[in-house]
Amino acid sequence: MSEASPSYTIPFARPHVGKEEEEAVLRVLRSGWLTTGKEALAFEEEFAKAVGVPHACAVQSATAGLHLALEAVGVREGDLVITTPYTFTATAEVARYLGAEVLFCDIDEKTLTIDPREVERTLKDPVVARKAKVVVPVHLAGRGARMAELLEIARTAGVAVVEDAAHAFPVETPLGMLGAIGDLGVYSFYATKPITTGEGGMVVTASEVYATRVRLMRLHGIDRPVWNRYRTAGAAWYYEVVEPGFKYNMPDILAAIGRVQLRKAWKLREERKRIALRYLEAFATRDYLILPDAPEEHAWHLFILGIREDLLSITRDEYIEKLARRGIGTSVHYIPLFLMPYYRKRYHLSPDDFPVSMRVYRRSFSLPLYPDLSDEEVDYVIRSVLETGDAAYRKRP
Numbered sequence: 401m402s403e404a405s406p407s408y409t410i411p412f413a414r415p416h417v418g419k420e421e422e423e424a425v426l427r428v429l430r431s432g433w434l435t436t437g438k439e440a441l442a443f444e445e446e447f448a449k450a451v452g453v454p455h456a457c458a459v460q461s462a463t464a465g466l467h468l469a470l471e472a473v474g475v476r477e478g479d480l481v482i483t484t485p486y487t488f489t490a491t492a493e494v495a496r497y498l499g500a501e502v503l504f505c506d507i508d509e510k511t512l513t514i515d516p517r518e519v520e521r522t523l524k525d526p527v528v529a530r531k532a533k534v535v536v537p538v539h540l541a542g543r544g545a546r547m548a549e550l551l552e553i554a555r556t557a558g559v560a561v562v563e564d565a566a567h568a569f570p571v572e573t574p575l576g577m578l579g580a581i582g583d584l585g586v587y588s589f590y591a592t593k594p595i596t597t598g599e600g601g602m603v604v605t606a607s608e609v610y611a612t613r614v615r616l617m618r619l620h621g622i623d624r625p626v627w628n629r630y631r632t633a634g635a636a637w638y639y640e641v642v643e644p645g646f647k648y649n650m651p652d653i654l655a656a657i658g659r660v661q662l663r664k665a666w667k668l669r670e671e672r673k674r675i676a677l678r679y680l681e682a683f684a685t686r687d688y689l690i691l692p693d694a695p696e697e698h699a700w701h702l703f704i705l706g707i708r709e710d711l712l713s714i715t716r717d718e719y720i721e722k723l724a725r726r727g728i729g730t731s732v733h734y735i736p737l738f739l740m741p742y743y744r745k746r747y748h749l750s751p752d753d754f755p756v757s758m759r760v761y762r763r764s765f766s767l768p769l770y771p772d773l774s775d776e777e778v779d780y781v782i783r784s785v786l787e788t789g790d791a792a793y794r795k796r797p
């Protein structure tokens with residue numbers, strides 16, 4: 401097989417949508433009601449049931465959901481939001497929407513999620529303890545953050561916990577579903593996520609108070625549901641604006657796709673898991689590969705593989721390039737936020753302050769992992785990863 405003419409073209413991600421999603425969209429288009437309405441309400445009810453909490457609020461993205469969740473727990477100008485730098489910028493940027501500041505704590509090397517000991521240490525600083533409003537763990541790749549410890553630390557310090565569960569559906573744990581354990585949790589239905597509506601998100605919470613606030617701020621700060629205003633005859637036209645809210649409601653076209661995807665979510669997770677287990681088994685045979693932590697409780701949204709550059713004559717970037725030449729799309733999750741000019745400059749951050757994130761970032765890349773990968777494609781990815789590494793292998797001196 402030649403690198404110049406790869407036998408396959410395997411994109412990094414491919415959404416899993418089919419006939420049922422098409423029919424759902426057509427049903428809504430033909431219904432005459434395109435924006436938020438009964439599909440969105442049904443999606444919320446079904447999702448709440450699926451995660452085992454009373455309230456689910458459909459929104460346009462997880463970014464919107466995180467914004468609303470932080471707003472609901474009372475994050476305001478000058479407050480501190482504690483989170484991981486090993487994430488997408490959405491997790492942190494929403495703090496800035498509200499005028500709050502971001503405080504990053506390094507990750508633990510096993511789970512790649514925020515290290516509770518770092519959070520505890522940070523909260524010992526009296527200024528931080530006074531200003532911190534919320535901790536936002538990210539269940540990176542679908543592997544849960546250390547929630548029991550984080551909850552305990554947060555409760556002791558009197559701060560809220562908002563879970564960024566963008567990668568983590570559906571994952572059952574002894575504490576509840578990932579995303580439904582903290583004060584609020586937020587899922588993403590972006591095109592590449594475990595289930596998708598193209599763009600979309602869901603905020604979940606057990607708290608009536610938070611749910612009411614999220615619903616209010618999701619739609620312009622209007623004090624009552626307006627879905628039925630145009631449907632009912634009579635005096636349903638009156639409403640009041642009680643806050644300067646946002647425009648984050650999910651339209652029915654997307655909610656209808658979400659309802660179909662929700663029904664398939666467990667099956668899709670099983671299919672991703674099956675591929676992840678094949679990767680794990682194949683890659684365990686090489687000492688130059690560093691495997692992701694693989695507990696049973698995992699959404700397998702991403703398969704983040706590490707390489708030991710000390711055992712190879714090529715770098716991580718060259719590894720990625722060689723796989724690309726074989727037609728295999730990969731990605732890097734994530735470029736840590738302290739390397740991004742905005743956060744670096746605003747908070748005067750140095751990579752030396754985040755040794756674990758830096759180490760993991762330098763060695764890692766993510767492989768294709770989605771239900772529509774065929775067995776042959778998985779074989780090809782495995783073969784390509786192993787042949788690339790074997791060809792560059794240099795034994796320990």
Ligand SMILES: Cc1ncc(COP(=O)(O)O)c(C=O)c1O
Binds near residue numbers: 463487590
């Ligand atoms: C960890 C994490 N949080 C939040 C988001 C934002 O999700 P959305 O695109 O639905 O706004 C993403 C999206 O990639 C993400 O990976």
